[in-house]
Amino acid sequence: MTNKNNTEKISELARRRGFFSQTAEPYGGVAGFYTFGPEGAELKRNIENLWRERFNKKEGHREIEAPTIMPEQVFEASGHLETFDDMIIECPQCSENHRADHLVEDNTNIDEAEAFSPEKIKKIIEDEELECPSCKHSLAGIDVDDFNLMFKTEIGPGDSMPGYLRPETAQGIFVEFPRFKDYARNQLPFGITQIGKAYRNEISPRKAIVRVRELTQAELEHFIDPEEDRPQIEKVEDVEVTLYSANDQERSETEYKTIKIGEAVEENIIESEWVAYYLGIAQKWYKRIGLDMDRFRYRQHLKDERSHYATDCWDAEAEVDGDWIEITGFAYRGCYDLTKHQEHSGEDYTIFKEYEEPKKIEEKKINPDMGYLGPKYGNKTDKIIEKLSNLAENSEEVFENEEVTITVESEEINIPTDKIGFEVVETEKTGERIIPHVVEPSFGIDRLVYTVIEHAYNQDEIEGESRTYLSLDPEVAPTLVAVFPLMKKDGLDKKARELTTKLREHRFSVAYDDSGTIGKRYRRQDEIGTPYSVTVDHETLDDNSVTIRHRDSTEQVRVKIEELNELLNRLKSGEISFSDL
């Protein structure tokens, strides 16, 4: 189903028109590293800013920025050091390394080989007689190993300490939780977000910027009290989503369910209300940035595909070039991460949860007569006291007798009850310490950039000639408007440059182009998805009017320069559309 031609077409356009291209091409390039050119970087930044607006500002969350290099202890605690692996197989003939699970997925009808063990993958490779994709040598019998995907480095000189490039931005948030809870004045719920680089030393990077070694994530960690906090699910309950549940996948169902969020929660298809809330607001957001929602689904993780700590997990998936790719993961991570960091660091990762009213509790304890017990039992005394304390908490009835009998180191000991000092004290408890739970939507920005371009890729015919254009939304398009002088003389170029400067002062993204025919200039802008092109001609010098042309319809209308600023603002925000002009 993969359409490799399409991937190639898009990569070619991306390279030629300044979206992205492989890094350090003059030196032969480096697999898995891409440089965003002017158009790509602007498109990416627009998507990041729309994310920030929706998932940070509008939700009242706060964004932080942690370093990309972190010390080893962080990843020891998070488990990445031990388990952030992919399965690798090395060809005995050509020494090429391959990702073993992908080899199986590409050459059999198995879909989710990632969830299998290395032994099982080895067995399948043997049974299916799979070959090295590079040199066609048989891979039967070759061991499948785990390969850790973290990039390692050394911090400091001399006895340096190991450091790792973070495999996800999330740990930079979790590890600092003690700081952030102070900042939030110990009040749950609160959300911390981060947009930044993450690194995965992929065995076989592929598909342009879809599977890369250096990527950008936008992650949101929403810290909640699982007993008290509920999302504002009513805001999204009528949002329709396309779901591909674990059950449907297991039944090999290929028709996806279209259902309202509210119903999906009621029918327990989506298990966590919090995950459902974020699926709802994300659905609207994907539409806003221009994804083709007919090539979009939410797929639930299969039981054995889930991280061991996640209780409910859904991926947003988009169809690009005939493949379904993951663009976001939504996970209910429970208290796993904070608990691990608390255990490994010894620091306090809890929140003190105050009760509405102090609770009266009975504390059962002993006040033993040490002057009696000490001399009599010597170094057994500690163990005796421990046993008696346990009895006080759990079997208070034994203190009703005159003597209490316990066994210490196989010896039966009788102690007079009045030497133990058992008592029940009534005290007040004002609250308790809890470790918050975490809801995490985790977006892959590079993949979103690719999907936005692929879903906007169009070809049609204009006056008998074929053209390529990206139908990008004015809010995400890297260039909003292009300004052309009809000719490079009669002062038209000067006028057009002045207009360019003026529009830039209004913070629009503006391209100026005076080379080649107008038709050629339109084609260039069509290919980078510029929604509007403005031409300065001789009439402009007379009456200060210009033509504005719409990318998709290629329609043109004449407008006054003094109206242009407001017009572009209203077109960009979607308040009006071009056909209203």
Added chain:
Amino acid sequence: MTNKNNTEKISELARRRGFFSQTAEPYGGVAGFYTFGPEGAELKRNIENLWRERFNKKEGHREIEAPTIMPEQVFEASGHLETFDDMIIECPQCSENHRADHLVEDNTNIDEAEAFSPEKIKKIIEDEELECPSCKHSLAGIDVDDFNLMFKTEIGPGDSMPGYLRPETAQGIFVEFPRFKDYARNQLPFGITQIGKAYRNEISPRKAIVRVRELTQAELEHFIDPEEDRPQIEKVEDVEVTLYSANDQERSETEYKTIKIGEAVEENIIESEWVAYYLGIAQKWYKRIGLDMDRFRYRQHLKDERSHYATDCWDAEAEVDGDWIEITGFAYRGCYDLTKHQEHSGEDYTIFKEYEEPKKIEEKKINPDMGYLGPKYGNKTDKIIEKLSNLAENSEEVFENEEVTITVESEEINIPTDKIGFEVVETEKTGERIIPHVVEPSFGIDRLVYTVIEHAYNQDEIEGESRTYLSLDPEVAPTLVAVFPLMKKDGLDKKARELTTKLREHRFSVAYDDSGTIGKRYRRQDEIGTPYSVTVDHETLDDNSVTIRHRDSTEQVRVKIEELNELLNRLKSGEISFSDL
């Protein structure tokens, strides 16, 4: 002169109020790595966006995004692999590593020890009897070594290739120049900018976020034709700057010159017009983001402090905590970087510069009779032809004789002129290939963040109690406005929350706070530099009015809620000031 107390005061406030703190504190922290909390990250982003607006958009440049990991060849070409070193000395007793030049600067009256050789530093340490700052053991006679500051990692599995975390964002632009010149359709000048992480494995990180191992740079590489392109110097010629020239430094002058940019160029104090242009626009920008321009200077690099390729180099320096720190470097890098990458990669880093009119040139060449030369001279023929070609180009008069005499491998050879076929052909040359020159302003964003905070740090007395506040400009302040309900009852909190949501929808950065007394809430906002605080009280419920309070003056006025949006916009842009209300 260093005021360590001040550094500590600012670090403490930064940590407590969510600006920045050392990374992974629960694990003991990692020297040289800091995490920006909610307020710090927002402040940093505001500064980055104002930079982007001024140095990218307004100048018509384009921003790109390259990876932070780059292959070894890039840094072989750039020279970082060989020379990106600091001087290190290891204490023989406690094994602590120290930066040797800083040791000298901190303990002698030498200011710029970085420019000295390791041997000279060793000698000074011996002569001055300097000790290990950690254990006080003598360091006399201990070798001073070079330590490369790049973080190294390995890319890919198996026979992996070395990769380095970039020590500056600039190389990610230079290496891709062949792409960018195509994108710019071979027209000079054009500018490419990048804001992103850079890494320096500092020997002794210090002074909070001022000398860190992971930092953010904002760099602009302006590619120009040195013969044709001139900056719009007239735009900045009247800008007054404070200069500390190399000459003044050599004369130990401590009074800095305040002079207009135009005059400084005329008097050749600033050697490059391009550097002068950027000093001028940067001066205004520093003022805009809130630097105290009385604690600011441009310092010219001393001759031996300059990189070997830079012809003119100035640092913007700010005084913080009693020290002068570099916040920006302005360098005229010439054609150094592009030439190096062209040499190392074999790729074409030139621009074809078309002449306005084709030039007629005389080409002098030979058309030798190979049927004569070949059989006669065998494998010497190639050398003979080379020599004759040289003669044609440089000494055409020899072809006036009947025979031409040359010496090949110590043998004198006479060749009849008519077998050589010397001729002068007139051809047209339409242009030539040039390697552009580069002007580079390079900003250290973390240091700017620190400087902005330090220059905004104030203490005064309000009603007999001392308070601390940051007098941040509304354009850079992380939180623009705080909303308080006077009390958490009577619907005041509901009303205040509604107002918060409404203001957030207008894309303002808004804090909501309902805990503690109003006075306490004001103090919190003062400490993070929030310019305006709005209080919802019982009057609000009657007439929809609120009080708005100004941070610096603590004055309050009553305004209608429906006016608040426009009011805040005008206050933020500087169109009005609070005293106009």
